[in-house]
Amino acid sequence: MDLKYGDISFSLELPAGRLRGVIRPAAAATADPPEAIVTAALDRCTDVIRAFRPGERVVIVTSDITRYTGSEIYLPLLVERLTAAGIRDRDIEILVALGIHRKQTEHEHAKIAGPLFGRIRIVDHDCDDPGELTFIGRTPGGVEVEVNRRVVEADRVILTGTIGFHYFAGFGGGRKSILPGVAARRSCMASHFAVLNPGEGSGKNPLATTGNLAGNPVHAAMDEACAMVEPAFILNTVLSPEKRIVATFAGHWREAHTEGCRYYADRFAYPLREKADLVVVSCGGFPKDINVIQAHKSMEYASQALKDGGVMILLAQCRDGYGNATFFDWFRHRDLDAFESRLRSHYEINGQTAYSLLQKAQRFRIVLVSELPPEEVRTMGLIPAKTLAAAMTEAARLLPDDYAAYVIPEGGTVLPIMEPAAGSDASRRP
Incomplete structure (x- = not known):
């Protein structure tokens, strides 16, 4: 079995009888061309686009290079509709929703x-x-929302991107294009701080978790901020593990996103009966393993299939390092209580991700195959390896002789979920 790593692959061979299963999403492949899928979704927005008037300024918000969305396919089709409505090229602007990420290169803009x-x-x-x-108001939850002035000054705002799992906002896409996508750093920080329960030492809010929107305080903050902008509509794709558009959702920014999240959860969650001693997971190659912050998503999802104290091998090239200059600095805190205390008093989004990573590093034994310096990998509480073969050798030393393993070839797209025990209250829920 080949597992992606950056732009290459490693071959995995497990001893006979050790493989319990390969965890893959159930998303069905489609023979429909991506252009046809996007066009059908845009057809549902025909009446909205017809209301656009020549001379109006239109801002299209789209994702940066760390989140492939199929933008090179859907943006031209979207602009074609705007042109047909009389909108001139000079009145259209594409705004890249960096959040707190680095600026893009000219080559990345072209992609x-x-x-x-x-x-x-x-x-x-x-x-x-x-x-x-520009400051546009305060959410009911108390987040002061500042966003890019282009969004405020535009006559029409269109949000584009892709829907996927998010480890504490529930799902990506939709409202995230505004907050954190085009928001001020302090607005991003305030919305993400909602991941923590009120009160020192009370930890993370259990509803701020992967695949959940109901009662999720981080999602609520983002939703409230997006409502202030009132986008004309959204266009969000769903991608297969091969990065092919398999579905597109367009329409009202909240309703279309909710519909897309349901679709994604139905096809990209993987039910499990039991956890394993070993999980070997690839992020899915570049760009999903471009840096540690992006690779952490695969680590988080894969951990749901792993026994406490078990071993994870994570393939994540991390060609861009950590993804933010301040991320690695957080690992001077090795005690989780001290880490949480510092996070509450000096909150950073990158600190939240670092805290989540350290929690898993202390709960499991994680071997990271990457290009990062080995001493820095150890500082994060992880075990460094340069190749999958070296990682397997290390794992063999840590595992019982009769270990069972799962393999996850596309860790950034699939969420293992434990099925409730037969006869439990949860198993009887509709």
């Missing part, structure tokens, strides 16, 4: 915009430039 590159203006959001930000 995002596809055939539109050089035709339609494309700019990066900057969460730290006060001249580019």
